[in-house]
Amino acid sequence: MDLKTTKYTVDEDGIATVWFHRPGRGNSWTNRMHAEYRWIMETLDRDPAVRVVVVTGTGNQFCVGADAKALSFYTTSEDDYSESVAVGREASPGSGVNPEFETDLIWHWGLRVPVIAAINGACAGIAAALVSFCDLRFAAEGAKYTISTPRLGLPAEYGLSWVLPRIVGTTHAADILFTGRVILPEELLAMGYLNGVYPAGDEFLENVYTTARMIARQVSPASVTSAKRQMYADLLHHHPGRSIDDSKGLIGGFMKSPDFQEGVKALQEKRSPRFPDPQLPPRTEADNRDPSLA
Template sequence: MELKVTKYQIDDDGVATVWFHRPGRGNSWTNLMNSEYRWIMDTLDKDPKVRVVVLTGTGNQFCVGADTKALNFYTKTDENYADTVDASEAAQPGTGVNPEFETDVIWHWGLRLPVIAAINGACAGIAAAIASFCDLRYAAEGIKFTTSTPRLGLPAEYGLSWILPRIVGTTHAADILFTGRIVYSEELQHMGFLNGLFPRETFMDEVYKVARMIASQVSPASVTSAKRQMYGELLHLHPRQAIDGSKEIIGHFMRQPDFQEGIAAYNERRVPKFGDPVIGDSITGERQATEDRSATPV
């Protein structure tokens, strides 16, 4: 695919960086950006050399939300919104894990890769939802975050009403969703939305330290399995199923080379050298999907 409003690269450590790339428009979101972003993430998820993804924005902004030209369009048309943003013809990353994850934004949870949102600047609207459905979130000091929607006469969008209470609690979620006010990254850190807060001048260096640690020191299969377990178990209230299911998965992992290497590295006090991930490994994919389909949604 020819990329016009996004870009990506993969370094020798297996760390992929993806950029929202419309610097003249605040990296604002469009249907084209959605298509390109889906294609990139699907491509990276299928590449066994990639261990972790860092998502950020070109320049000094993460993504300011939907492009204002698109918003103006919707004030002058009778077209149904859902029809105009239909992504069924685009790449479908994260499929085959859990049917609940096979739609916009939450498809991040179906990826085998951990995705780090590196919020380097303004993050608004749909970008707030994308960051919320990433696995880890870090922000630079002094950045602005807002859902925007209450000030535009719109409801909570793209699952923020579901995910924000689970990240920051209902008290903070109500504040963010009802007021649409600008929340600075320091307050997001206090609310528990962020995994870390770093100075602007060293921000990306600090994020890459985390990404390279994940890429070099942990088993990719273990990360994928933990991701599938965690998000699958968010959808039901069955602690016994979570415990008993994990015991079955532990038994499988103990028969794998990564476990042997992890124990050897621990005993020898060295960094482990784990093998490449097996794309589509059933124990971290289809089996977990089967368990989740039988779960009772909250």
């Protein structure tokens, strides 16, 4: 795909970095970016060499939310919003795992790989929702976070009314959703929204990569995938006994795997484990989609 609003790399450890890339426009969100981001994430999830994905923004901003021109368009347009943001021939990252994940942003939970949001600067609107569906979240000191919608006359968007109470509790979620105020990373960390806050600047991503490298180098990719899918599936029900029983069944299967054998051997030999790349199912012809926009 010809990428115009995003870019990505993959390093030798299997750490992929994805950038929202609209310099001079605050990396603001557009339908084009939406399609590119989905395509990138599906591509990375299907690459067995990729073990973790870091999502960030070009320059000193993460993503300031929807492009201002697009917002202005809806003040006079009669177009239906849901139809206007439905990009044709989209990639389908995270599909086939859980029917509840077959929609915008929640598809992050169906991905094989863990996704780390590296909030390097302003994060607003749809970007605030997007990072809420990432698995881990780190922010640079001084990065401003706001959902924006109350000050735009809009409702809570993209599942924030569901996911925020589950991350920070109803008290903090009500504060975030009702006021739309700008919140700094230190307060978000105290709320439990962030996993860490690091100094801004060139060293910010290096600090985030410390966690990414631990995942890439020291843990079984299959174990991470399973734990991720167990966690999000369990969020959708209220049966702890089912969670235990399901995990026991999974343990039995994993104990027959090469990863378990390697993990035990590494423990006995007092060394770091060397887990192989996962064996992924081959792509089908139907998977070769390119959601390029005119």
